[in-house]
Structures are given as C-alpha cells and as structure tokens.
Amino acid sequence: MKFTSPRPGQLPNNVHPPYKSTLARGPHQPRVEVLSRAAADQSLRLTRSIALRDADLTSQGQSAPLGQAITVSGRVVDEDGRPIRDSLIEVWQCNAAGRYAHVKDDHDAPLDADFPGFGKMLTDSDGRYHFKTIKPGAYPWGNHHNAWRPAHIHFSLFGNVYAQRLITQMYFPDDPLFPFDPIFNSIADKAARARLVSRFSLDETVSGVSLGYVFDIVLRGRSATPTGI
Numbered sequence: 001m002k003f004t005s006p007r008p009g010q011l012p013n014n015v016h017p018p019y020k021s022t023l024a025r026g027p028h029q030p031r032v033e034v035l036s037r038a039a040a041d042q043s044l045r046l047t048r049s050i051a052l053r054d055a056d057l058t059s060q061g062q063s064a065p066l067g068q069a070i071t072v073s074g075r076v077v078d079e080d081g082r083p084i085r086d087s088l089i090e091v092w093q094c095n096a097a098g099r100y101a102h103v104k105d106d107h108d109a110p111l112d113a114d115f116p117g118f119g120k121m122l123t124d125s126d127g128r129y130h131f132k133t134i135k136p137g138a139y140p141w142g143n144h145h146n147a148w149r150p151a152h153i154h155f156s157l158f159g160n161v162y163a164q165r166l167i168t169q170m171y172f173p174d175d176p177l178f179p180f181d182p183i184f185n186s187i188a189d190k191a192a193r194a195r196l197v198s199r200f201s202l203d204e205t206v207s208g209v210s211l212g213y214v215f216d217i218v219l220r221g222r223s224a225t226p227t228g229i
C-alpha cells in the first residue's frame, strides 16, 4: 500500500527550541520506518477491556465532577476517508481547574476526587466515537515566563494495529492562549494546526446537559491530523 507523505510543517517539529524540553528529548536522528509484516499483523483485540462507563468521564466518581459538562464526538478515518473501525481511543485530561489527577502535577489548583480524567472507547463500524467529560481548564507550566497551556484533551489512537499508535491533542475553538503556546505552534503549517481544534456543534449539544464538540481525526496523508504532540 502506498501512503501520501505529509508536507513539511504538517507535523510538529521534533526539536522546537521555544518548547524547551524538546531540545533534550527530541530525536536528533532521522526516523526509522517500521514496516515489518509482524508488526502489521498484531491486530488489536481489546474489546473485552472496554466498558460503556469508560466513555463517560463524568461518572467515574461518587458524584458529578465540577465543571462544564461536554461531549466530544467525531470520526476516525484514513487518508481516503475510509473509517477506522473497532479501534481503541484513549483520552486523558486535567480537571476543570487545570490540574491532573497525577502525582507529578503540583499546580496549586484543587483536585476533584470525582474526576480521574481518563477514558477509553472503541470506534464503531463507521469510525465514529463519542465520550462525555467536563471541559478542561488551562494550566501553567514551566516552559517560560507566564506559560499556560490552552485547554486540551490528549488522545491516543491505535489505528488497527499496535504499530500504528499515534498521540495528539484536541483543542477548543478561539482559545486566546493559542498564539503563546509553543506546543501548538510547533506545527508550522497553519491549516494543519487548525485541524487540532474541535468545533462547537449545537446539534451535538444535549439540551440542559452538555455542550457538544466535534473532532474528526484523519490518520494519514495531506489532510492528516497532526500527531506526535
């Protein structure tokens, strides 16, 4: 199978000096293509480890977490628009106050015992996924003076085999922190960056319950959603 390579600037710079930790941890050698048949044959069989509750991040505590309830939904497709079916998506995020339920997060913002901040789901036969959560807050980080991350949700996408695993981040429309965030701007191509931003949808909004956001993901090609961030 022949794949279309992304154009320069469509993927994040592995070493992006404004994003300081990439100087130490970014790869300095060219990437190595992994095309072994063995890797491609490791089909995922994870359906038994997924429960419906895993796609509702607001139902994993004793009561509803604090914050604005939202749903996120979309399709995962390949470069030709074909659905990626029965594929594992994992998501993780901070709480509404901008703090992760993680031992290494020392941001002075309140933890929410009702919000672990982790979910997982499978795409359906049309490549669609859907989960409920709360809108994450912005949080400060030590990259530079007054550095704050735009609100985001981390995504892990497996495609159909382990060797295809990709990581990306979903953002929210019109975030005022976009121009100042070196992670978001490590992707040089403006149109590619825009593909990381979800769109608000009144159709996906549940009356009286949650605001709806749509985030479609293209795994390869010239219209690919940037990954590796």
Ligand SMILES: [Fe+2]
Pocket: 149, 152, 154
């Ligand atoms: Fe994050």
